[in-house]
Amino acid sequence: MTGPDETLAALAALHAVDDDERLEVGVIEPGLLRTAAGLAEIAAEPPPPGLAAAVLRDAVRARPPGRPPGGVGPCTPAEAFARTVAELEALLDSLTAADWTASVHGTDHAVRDVVVHLVGAERVATHWLLASGDDVAPSDHPALTAAAVADLDDASVDAVATAWRRAADDFAAAAGAADPELAVPYYGRRLRPAAMLVSRTFELWAHMIDITTATGRDLPRLDPNRMALLSGGLMQALATLDDATAQAPVRFVLTGDGGGVHDVAGRAPDGTGATIVGDVVDICRAAARRLAPDRLTVHVDGDPELAERFLRVLGSFALD
Structure with a gap:
């Protein structure tokens, strides 16, 4: 069984070798060669069905709202x-x-x-x-x-x-x-x-x-500081809706520079509701009615009907 230190050493050894370079005895220690070969075999196997979706779901649920650490914040x-x-x-x-x-x-x-x-x-x-x-x-x-x-x-x-x-x-x-x-x-x-x-x-x-x-x-293309400001303002505006949509727990995970995690109208303790993951620029373009809803690419976890209601009202704040 390969220990964590050996695995990291093997990965570092693989990273140090260019794509067109051969792994030869004497270049890398034999033990690391065996570990690297084992890692290559594991990487070649397809992941279990649903693994990617499960990892994404757990990651976005566990992430606290706000900007990512070291991420770009809004300008004034x-x-x-x-x-x-x-x-x-x-x-x-x-x-x-x-x-x-x-x-x-x-x-x-x-x-x-x-x-x-x-x-x-x-x-x-x-x-x-x-x-x-x-x-x-x-x-x-x-x-x-x-x-x-x-x-x-x-x-x-x-x-x-x-x-x-x-x-x-x-x-x-x-x-x-x-x-x-x-x-x-x-x-x-x-x-x-x-x-x-x-x-x-x-x-x-x-x-x-x-x-x-x-x-x-x-x-x-606006700079990330402005995208952070516009997306944050959009999320705040969604939270002010006075219909039933605004009372439902929805989390927006806005990816890309200037993005962040926003819980609209709170977060249900049991994780119910919906999570919408999408590019921050595309979400803002849709809100400005400069990207058609059927061209907006998002990943939805949870209640699809609830997510669809929120996506439909995105453009309601645009003036024309």
């Missing part, structure tokens, strides 16, 4: 918004005249229309921060933003881009100056300024996806 909402504004500005600067007229999602809306919409979204958000205006339903988002940009009907694309950057800067300044505990009406919810910055970052990222897709560019 203000930093996330500022970085995303800078990236969108660089993207707009790179657009050609043809890009500005490219169709978005195969509709009659062009890239220019998307940017005009963002001007309106920032102006409306800034107004609510400064005036605490009346609340409106999420379905009113497109109409409300359109009413805020009547001055841009005949504006050039350069003027539109400039107006958006000015509106984004005004919103950031208003959010930074506002009382952090202020509950601002925001499309059917009440959000504090920091949460509004997260929501605005989410929408900017979503429309960057729209623009890059329409113009044949690579999809934008």
Whole structure:
């Protein structure tokens, strides 16, 4: 029987030999050769059926919620918004005249229309921060933003881009100056300024996806700090749902840089409920309605119907 020390020594010996190098007597001790040969035979045998699923299930159940040790944590909402504004500005600067007229999602809306919409979204958000205006339903988002940009009907694309950057800067300044505990009406919810910055970052990222897709560019990839912030905000929003879904114990295991483990509405003592394992970027894209539910790849352990209910409501927080 091979002891743990001999096994580790054999693995180290195998690791030290290149793939194209032969294991010869004199290079590695005979005892380690026999152990290495035994390990190779074990590795060549297929694992028992269901072993991988059982290991994954036990691992995610045992892991505490939060970020992994040494993992990437979130940046501040203000930093996330500022970085995303800078990236969108660089993207707009790179657009050609043809890009500005490219169709978005195969509709009659062009890239220019998307940017005009963002001007309106920032102006409306800034107004609510400064005036605490009346609340409106999420379905009113497109109409409300359109009413805020009547001055841009005949504006050039350069003027539109400039107006958006000015509106984004005004919103950031208003959010930074506002009382952090202020509950601002925001499309059917009440959000504090920091949460509004997260929501605005989410929408900017979503429309960057729209623009890059329409113009044949690579999809934008936010840094792990921003993904950690957006995914954390999404999980908190899921926990605020006031229907039966929010009361069920569901654990999200978000993989990739910026991911983590999130227990939504608590964790059942007996482990019942559902665990959903998926890529942090894909989960956030689905929440932004920029990845179709049938294209979202996840692993579900536990109650599949409960998991499906949560996956269906992921996109309910997106404004458009």
